Amino acid sequence: MLTNFYTLNSISTEGNQTKALITINKDHEVFLGHFPGNPVTPGVCMMHIIKELTEQVVGKKLFMQSSNNIKFLALINPEKTPDLTLDISIVETEEGYKVRSETRFLEILALKLSSLYIVK
Template identity: 40%
Template structure:
């Protein structure tokens, strides 16, 4: 839904402790930006959550229901003009019950745009 339309993945890298960083680029021409807000494009907080989920699904290779967001803090607005290129950092753990524990953030350079802690279930 959002992937390849609202944003696209331009690369990914995994470090030695298993944390994956996805490089993504926003599509400034996506219709969402014309409604949020007219003449003042800002990525909706829910789309930031959606980008994290989409990258997690891409990494895991299956769909997720993000049914439990323990905490999600939005610290800095994301605009497609000022911040079209973002890093999505995923620290995931697949648990015995099949759920995925997810700690994620969206950053670029020194800026942390948002942080999310939650748990998702596998969606067949």
């Protein structure tokens, strides 16, 4: 769990589509080393947020089994653009949960992720 790394402002699910609005905590200690004076949200933290939100939606603890598509398309600077929109598609399969997500700030696509999560 990323304690105090972000605030979940809202989450809504319709069918297999989830939309979450979050705000990154620009004062979190991770930004002291990533990077002082020019903070950048670590990609692994963004991937973890997607996992946490997926867990909330499905009501189960999950483990990332595989990921076949991860594209970091824009840097997320929490001092300039802390508010993010995550669009997450969650489909249950025999193997687990197939997740496709897109993360945006303003209208800029910052991250695309396709993963398979299995129940822990």
